[in-house]
Amino acid sequence: MPELPEVETTRRGIAPHLEGQRVSRVVVRDRRLRWPVPEDLDVRLSGQRIVTVERRAKYLLINAEVGTLISHLGMSGNLRLVELGLPPGKHEHVDIELESGLMLRYTDPRRFGAMLWSQDPLNHELLLRLGPEPLTDLFDGERLFQLSRGRSMAVKPFIMDNAVVVGVGNIYATEALFAAGIDPRRPAGGISRARYLKLAIEIKRVLAAAIEQGGTTLRDFIGGDGQPGYFQQTLFAYGRGGQPCKVCGTELRDVKLGQRASVFCPRCQR
Numbered sequence: 001m002p003e004l005p006e007v008e009t010t011r012r013g014i015a016p017h018l019e020g021q022r023v024s025r026v027v028v029r030d031r032r033l034r035w036p037v038p039e040d041l042d043v044r045l046s047g048q049r050i051v052t053v054e055r056r057a058k059y060l061l062i063n064a065e066v067g068t069l070i071s072h073l074g075m076s077g078n079l080r081l082v083e084l085g086l087p088p089g090k091h092e093h094v095d096i097e098l099e100s101g102l103m104l105r106y107t108d109p110r111r112f113g114a115m116l117w118s119q120d121p122l123n124h125e126l127l128l129r130l131g132p133e134p135l136t137d138l139f140d141g142e143r144l145f146q147l148s149r150g151r152s153m154a155v156k157p158f159i160m161d162n163a164v165v166v167g168v169g170n171i172y173a174t175e176a177l178f179a180a181g182i183d184p185r186r187p188a189g190g191i192s193r194a195r196y197l198k199l200a201i202e203i204k205r206v207l208a209a210a211i212e213q214g215g216t217t218l219r220d221f222i223g224g225d226g227q228p229g230y231f232q233q234t235l236f237a238y239g240r241g242g243q244p245c246k247v248c249g250t251e252l253r254d255v256k257l258g259q260r261a262s263v264f265c266p267r268c269q270r
């Protein structure tokens with residue numbers, strides 16, 4: 001599933017080819033994404049210039065002169081630029097054709113993604129209640145400490161809650177908790193301010209490192225398969241249940257928290 005770093009990498013890859021370009025036509029071959037692609041998307045977007053490409057949480061906001069295309073990659077979606085006229089493959093559901101001779105092609109085998117239209121995207125129901133972006137000053141350990149008081153839920157699902165902070169998926173929650181030395185099962189309300197300050201720093205560090213690594217895949221956004229994939233990072237805990245801890249050698253444990261696999265070191269994380 002594309003996580004925040006993959007979505008940010010997609011934004012950086014496609015933005016230079018979209019910003020300032022005029023849309024000549026929108027072709028929708030299959031409207032059946034997570035929500036139906038609006039029937040009038042072609043009428044709304046054609047003839048408009050794309051002004052900016054932004055990201056909010058895992059939503060891409062393709063801002064035209066009037067209105068915004070909100071796109072989400074779902075479980076298996078990707079966006080890439082291809083030459084106009086390139087025949088579509090099986091799961092290539094939407095093309096946004098540009099006057100530049102390129103088109104933005106949306107591919108999504110599992111069709112859990114989204115292509116929606118909004119005049120006021122930040123107040124769209126999908127975006128309205130989202131917490132702060134993790135890599136901004138609006139998110140810090142003090143926020144985690146304050147919001148967690150009185151909460152008995154485990155700290156891992158707490159930091160994965162989009163109302164607390166957006167974009168902390170399972171990989172990054174697992175790795176940040178390992179780096180901060182915090183047991184993912186510990187009740188959120190019982191963790192000290194000092195430990196939350198450390199945890200917030202580690203969340204920012206693991207996400208920033210993944211985005212930085214994503215930069216090496218930018219060339220793939222024209223012509224290639226457009227899949228930034230999962231960034232090859234050094235993973236200390238995620239996906240390593242049953243293997244020895246890279247720090248202390250203890251066997252890593254694998255538990256379910258909030259229906260998600262959660263790997264941790266019983267010695268390094270308390």
Ligand SMILES: [Zn+2]
Nearest residue numbers: 245248265268
């Ligand atoms: Zn360990």
